[in-house]
Amino acid sequence: MADERRPGDMPLVSDDVSGLKLVSRSTYVKEAALKNLFLLCAFVAVAGVGLIFVFVGYRGWPIFSEVGLWKFLLGTEWLPTSGLFGILPLFVGSIVVTLGALLLGTPLAVGAAVFLSEIAPPKVRAIVRPAIELLAGVPSVVYGFFGLLILRPIVAQLTGGLGFGPLTAWIILAIMIVPTIATLTEDALRSIPDGVREASYAMGATTWQTISRVLLPAAKIGIVDAVVLGMGRAIGETMAVLMVVGNAPGFFRGAGAPISTLTSQIVMDMPYASGMHRTALFGMAIILFLISMGLVFTVRVLSRMREEPS
Numbered sequence: 001m002a003d004e005r006r007p008g009d010m011p012l013v014s015d016d017v018s019g020l021k022l023v024s025r026s027t028y029v030k031e032a033a034l035k036n037l038f039l040l041c042a043f044v045a046v047a048g049v050g051l052i053f054v055f056v057g058y059r060g061w062p063i064f065s066e067v068g069l070w071k072f073l074l075g076t077e078w079l080p081t082s083g084l085f086g087i088l089p090l091f092v093g094s095i096v097v098t099l100g101a102l103l104l105g106t107p108l109a110v111g112a113a114v115f116l117s118e119i120a121p122p123k124v125r126a127i128v129r130p131a132i133e134l135l136a137g138v139p140s141v142v143y144g145f146f147g148l149l150i151l152r153p154i155v156a157q158l159t160g161g162l163g164f165g166p167l168t169a170w171i172i173l174a175i176m177i178v179p180t181i182a183t184l185t186e187d188a189l190r191s192i193p194d195g196v197r198e199a200s201y202a203m204g205a206t207t208w209q210t211i212s213r214v215l216l217p218a219a220k221i222g223i224v225d226a227v228v229l230g231m232g233r234a235i236g237e238t239m240a241v242l243m244v245v246g247n248a249p250g251f252f253r254g255a256g257a258p259i260s261t262l263t264s265q266i267v268m269d270m271p272y273a274s275g276m277h278r279t280a281l282f283g284m285a286i287i288l289f290l291i292s293m294g295l296v297f298t299v300r301v302l303s304r305m306r307e308e309p310s
Contacts, residue, residue: 056289060282067276072283078249078260080269080277087284089251093259096166096252097241098234101173105234106227108174109181110216116182117189118211136179144243147172152244159256164246167255172240177230184229188222189215225302232295236288238263262288 063072067085075086112132116125147168156163192215200210216223246258247268253259260268262284273281 053289056282056285060279060284060286063276063279063283067280072280073287076251078265080273080280083276085276085280085283087262087280087287089249090260090262090265090284091287092252093166093245093249094235094261094263096259097169097173097245097261098231100166100170100255101177101234102227102231104170105174105177105230106181109178109226109230110185110223112178112182113185113189114211114216117186118207118215132179132182135175140176140237140240141243143172143176144240147240147244155256159254161256162246162258163256164244164258165254165256166245166252166259168244169241170255172244173234173237176237176240177233180233181226181230184226185219185223188219188226191222192218221302221305225299228295228298228302232292235291235295236263238267242267 063085067075072085072087073091074088075084076088077084077086078090112128116129116132120128151168151171152163154163155161155165155168159165159167196214196218197210200214205214241261242264245261245264247260247264248258249260249265251259266281266284269277270281
């Protein structure tokens with residue numbers, strides 16, 4: 001067939017193909033090896049979670065069959081030496097400590113995120129953001145020492161007790177969850193198109209009106225996502241809570257009265273527990289594992305809602 005191109009047209013394919021080379025076999029081998037390596041990494045991560053769940057479930061399941069699920073979950077006394085394995089006071093303690101930390105930490109974290117995203121000049125942002133991120137790298141035992149030596153005497157003066165209890169734990173955990181909530185909230189705010197801000201300003205809204213009535217409602221799914229992840233951090237924290245909460249396995253009686261949580265009780269009892277006592281501790285670990293799975297599932301659902309078009 002004759003070439004139908006006119007003399008002035010550009011060639012569809014370069015006539016000079018001498019420089020083109022086929023992909024070598026070694027390249028295919030390297031790509032296949034990398035693919036299998038990444039697949040192995042993903043498999044190890046999933047297998048690790050599965051093995052932990054199987055191990056904890058195997059060691060903790062006898063408590064449900066021997067004591068009974070509802071008696072274990074709704075029992076009001078934790079006295080392993082007397083054969084009483086009710087974890088309801090410990091579960092309530094975990095919820096109280098977590099909710100108090102969220103009530104204190106969420107406004108602080110969201111306010112910091114709004115400041116960094118919408119208000120702070122670049123020079124200030126360059127200082128504040130690393131400082132907030134640095135909080136996430138501080139070991140929990142350091143937070144525990146801070147609460148034990150600095151906050152506890154102050155709380156003791158305020159409450160008239162020893163300073164051990166939910167209030168001290170609330171303050172420590174609120175500081176610890178700020179980086180998680182603030183970082184994710186800032187990402188949610190920055191994901192809002194600039195056209196939304198410009199439209200609000202064009203209609204005469206002030207900066208505060210734009211933030212409170214436009215940006216925060218638009219980012220509410222991302223903010224709730226951040227709060228749920230912060231809740232997971234708070235409910236799973238052990239060392240800092242162990243050092244300041246008082247570790248008295250009773251029901252919540254006030255902000256200054258010592259209580260205990262699931263995580264702190266596991267750490268306290270595991271070194272000397274044996275028999276059904278140790279099995280009960282693994283049962284508590286199962287409860288914590290299920291709570292974590294529920295929080296992760298909630299985050300996934302919220303993330304999917306955020307990705308779906310409105």
